[in-house]
Amino acid sequence: MTPKALMHSIPASADDGHGTIGEILIASGRLTREDASAVVEQQLAHKLPFGDAAIALNLITREDVDYALSRQFDYAYLQERDQTLSTQLVAAYQPFSPVGENLRAVRSQIMLRWFSANPLHKVLAIVSPGKGDGRSFIAANLAVVFSQQGERTLLIDADLRSPATKGQAGLFKLGSGLGLSSILAGRAGLEIVRAVHSLPGLSVLPAGAIPPNPQELLGRLAFMQMLNAASQEYDVVLIDTPSGGDYADADIIASRAGAALMVARKDKSPTPTIRHLAQRLQQCDVALLGSVLNDV
Numbered sequence: 001m002t003p004k005a006l007m008h009s010i011p012a013s014a015d016d017g018h019g020t021i022g023e024i025l026i027a028s029g030r031l032t033r034e035d036a037s038a039v040v041e042q043q044l045a046h047k048l049p050f051g052d053a054a055i056a057l058n059l060i061t062r063e064d065v066d067y068a069l070s071r072q073f074d075y076a077y078l079q080e081r082d083q084t085l086s087t088q089l090v091a092a093y094q095p096f097s098p099v100g101e102n103l104r105a106v107r108s109q110i111m112l113r114w115f116s117a118n119p120l121h122k123v124l125a126i127v128s129p130g131k132g133d134g135r136s137f138i139a140a141n142l143a144v145v146f147s148q149q150g151e152r153t154l155l156i157d158a159d160l161r162s163p164a165t166k167g168q169a170g171l172f173k174l175g176s177g178l179g180l181s182s183i184l185a186g187r188a189g190l191e192i193v194r195a196v197h198s199l200p201g202l203s204v205l206p207a208g209a210i211p212p213n214p215q216e217l218l219g220r221l222a223f224m225q226m227l228n229a230a231s232q233e234y235d236v237v238l239i240d241t242p243s244g245g246d247y248a249d250a251d252i253i254a255s256r257a258g259a260a261l262m263v264a265r266k267d268k269s270p271t272p273t274i275r276h277l278a279q280r281l282q283q284c285d286v287a288l289l290g291s292v293l294n295d296v
């Protein structure tokens with residue numbers, strides 16, 4: 001998928017009831033009240049937005065303005081010193097970086113091609129042919145940008161082949177515990193889904209303990225029922241999968257989801273393996289939305 005023009009923009013300044021940029025900067029300790037008065041003078045003298053006037057006076061940085069804008073528009077992101085999640089969640093830690101911008105462009109394409117095309121479209125599998133292609137990275141960061149857009153988002157780790165603490169449990173620092181495998185075995189329900197408190201609207205269902213029979217579990221009716229239940233509660237459900245070249249799990253997951261996004265790692269994923277996986281998925285009536293070239 002070629003990322004199209006960025007559709008997401010953050011207005012320079014406005015007051016939507018969450019406080020002005022100046023108030024947010026003061027409340028977060030980035031600006032003193034005295035300095036704010038000087039900024040207002042500068043702002044009036046040069047007809048500048050508040051943030052630009054404060055930067056011109058060397059009182060704050062562009063990052064401080066981005067922070068204030070994100071708070072003003074309920075756009076959650078994390079400061080680097082916040083260690084509650086892995087910094088590999090670039091969309092959460094550096095939302096204004098090129099990676100963040102590309103992820104938002106991909107989000108727009110996915111919205112157009114799948115989620116907003118039909119109200120019944122709620123679930124999407126993230127697939128790729130090889131190990132280490134970046135499926136988990138892309139799935140997690142896409143889940144973050146969907147939640148930042150205000151979608152109630154559930155990220156399911158359906159890679160039942162990797163150790164329980166790897167994958168999404170590692171990225172969201174969830175430790176080991178109950179997960180998808182527990183639900184599929186009939187030992188738990190959706191109540192075990194973990195809310196990510198620092199990113200409102202985002203929840204994660206980790207893989208849980210590795211079962212001896214992943215493919216058989218994913219083929220069970222319980223998986224379909226769980227996805228149906230999740231579709232009632234969430235706007236967007238993204239599913240991380242094991243490598244499609246090694247296991248048939250991805251075929252089952254994608255066919256239950258109805259649609260898949262292909263991840264290809266630059267200079268690593270051979271075209272024939274991508275084509276082969278794409279053909280397999282299409283034979284299962286999976287809508288292939290496009291591919292993301294993961295340029296690591």
Ligand SMILES: Nc1ncnc2c1ncn2[C@@H]1O[C@H](COP(=O)(O)OP(=O)(O)OP(=O)(O)O)[C@@H](O)[C@H]1O
Pocket residue numbers: 088128130131132133134135136137138159162242243294295296
């Ligand atoms: N775009 C990227 N930028 C930076 N690092 C990346 C990017 N994509 C992937 N990585 C890193 O590459 C490594 C492998 O990525 P990831 O675990 O997401 O791949 P995977 O396809 O899920 O692998 P596995 O087959 O083990 O499930 C991770 O350390 C991840 O953080």
Ligand SMILES: [Mg+2]
Pocket residue numbers: 135136137159167240241
């Ligand atoms: Mg993975």
